[in-house]
Amino acid sequence: AGGGAYWVDSQQKRYVPVKGDHVIGIVTAKAGDMFKLDVGGSEPASLSYLAFEGATKRNRPNVQVGDLIYGQFLVANKDMEPEMVCIDSSGKSSGMGIIGQDGFLFKVSLGLIRKLLAPKCEIIQELSQLYPFELVLGMNGRIWVKAKTVQQTLIIVNILEASEYMTAEQRKQALAKLSGN
């Protein structure tokens, strides 16, 4: 990866759908066989009910308005409405699909998401030492966190949001206070 590849890294908050990106979408409408998902782009993405693992016409996935979905873009260009699926090219869900109940969804800038998704990210490693929790990062700037208690969840949310502007030392201080408690 990166062999002869050049890219421009800039800070932005507004997401533009890109094919192959994994994002968190919120179901806004159910139109017959298609769901409309809000992904934070210029228009809502469409998702077919057959695009889930093991879905058939008789075996429909249980998706309600307001559910959170983790999927990837099948089609995403400036001329067409973006289309999402929750299975990969081999037909397996591999972690995509409806995100469970509870948890907390919040929005961050795209630059932070890329920092968090970098291999061997310090922030993630330090947080993972604190308490057990589950984390879903969408390339559209949305993060979903779930921990055992509401307090723990909110602590993780605050650290992730603040780590955009905190230096590494400030972060380690904050985490040391927390693990001391």
Next chain:
Amino acid sequence: FMQRGLDSQTKKQLEEEEKKIISEEHWYLDVPDLKEKESCIIEERSFLPCEDLVYGRMSFKGFNPEIEKLMIQMNSKCKKEEVEVDDKMEADVSDEEMARRYETLVGTIGKKFLRKRDQRVLKDDDEDGEDDEDQNSKTIPTKKAKKMFLKPQD
């Protein structure tokens, strides 16, 4: 245009005229063709391959075991090359031990397939039976005699 009574000659003339017109048009088409070149630049809009980003779904300290399995699976796709190199080092038995085992193995399995007569010889050799050699020499020819074909006496 498609008249029945057209002679073959007039037909040919018409065809030639058509070809001329077409080939004249072709002149114009040739020039744009030369200017078209395949660009060696591929545009990629996603950040994923650029910075080698990991999979977006994670779980820590056993919160969601299925996702933890998935994490290992997804991240091992990137690290497959490293694992292949390590395989040589991680063999349970070292090469030297294998060689030693093979030496003894060949001997023991080879013994299994010897005939009984030869097995006895081997045994006696191992036991350092110098005294028994005479006995052996007696027993061996008798065995030999037994095993050879006895002609039926008329």
